[in-house]
Amino acid sequence: MTANLENSTSFPSPVDVARSAVADGWPFYEANVVPTLTRAAQGYLWGNLAGLALAAVVLVVPRLEDVITQLGVISACLPVTAIGPIVMVIFGGRASSIFLGALLVFFTTLVGAVLGMRSASRSSLDLVAAYGGGRWTQIRKVQLMSALPAIVTALQVAVPAALLGAVVGEYLGGIDAGIGVALNAAQRQIQPDRVWALSILAGLIALGGYALVGLVGRVLTPWAKETRG
Numbered sequence: 001m002t003a004n005l006e007n008s009t010s011f012p013s014p015v016d017v018a019r020s021a022v023a024d025g026w027p028f029y030e031a032n033v034v035p036t037l038t039r040a041a042q043g044y045l046w047g048n049l050a051g052l053a054l055a056a057v058v059l060v061v062p063r064l065e066d067v068i069t070q071l072g073v074i075s076a077c078l079p080v081t082a083i084g085p086i087v088m089v090i091f092g093g094r095a096s097s098i099f100l101g102a103l104l105v106f107f108t109t110l111v112g113a114v115l116g117m118r119s120a121s122r123s124s125l126d127l128v129a130a131y132g133g134g135r136w137t138q139i140r141k142v143q144l145m146s147a148l149p150a151i152v153t154a155l156q157v158a159v160p161a162a163l164l165g166a167v168v169g170e171y172l173g174g175i176d177a178g179i180g181v182a183l184n185a186a187q188r189q190i191q192p193d194r195v196w197a198l199s200i201l202a203g204l205i206a207l208g209g210y211a212l213v214g215l216v217g218r219v220l221t222p223w224a225k226e227t228r229g
Helices: 002-006 014-060 062-077 080-091 093-118 122-130 135-171 179-188 192-220 222-228
Strands: none
Touching (some): 014 062, 014 192, 062 093, 080 093, 080 135, 093 135, 135 179, 135 192
8 A cells, every 4th residue: 555655646735635526526425435434333333332331330340340441451452454354254344344443432432431430429429328329329320420521522532433443444345335445446546636535534524523422422411511621
């Protein structure tokens, strides 16, 4: 990939990139963006569900926190480009794209949720207990509320992570359409202007998703505005 671009006009001007995007037209981008967004959304969903589920286990059984956190760290340390081909063989093209998206999301959400639950005030927990509240009441009224801002932040960061995983999975092959597929084809055909156009578009999509989740988070957790800055 690098060699091909080095032998070409690797850095086209913004005008060339814009011309390439206009020449390709909306049908080209729709045919590749929609499949990628679908896979990224599925990876986002599954990765977040897994992360939140294990965080809930930590909340109920605190002694498992070290084991579960280490599991998350291991998943984060796995190099996506190295395990990608293995995942491809096991799951196939489309499923591997979803899996890689979920894998990149999992650690972020798990750690965000666990740290958020840890941030619960000890005095608040004691106050609930003093008024006769049990463990479930402490979880529901103190720890979950304390964790929400951190969870929202994790969900924000998970948006570009899910998109990246989906694109990498597509780039590995076995899929007919997607941003990763289009990037791979453009690099092989030495079309740096299209590569840049697709890359910029992917970045804008990730930025838009990040901002959207952040906006929803501000609505759902208005009390955390000062914490988030």
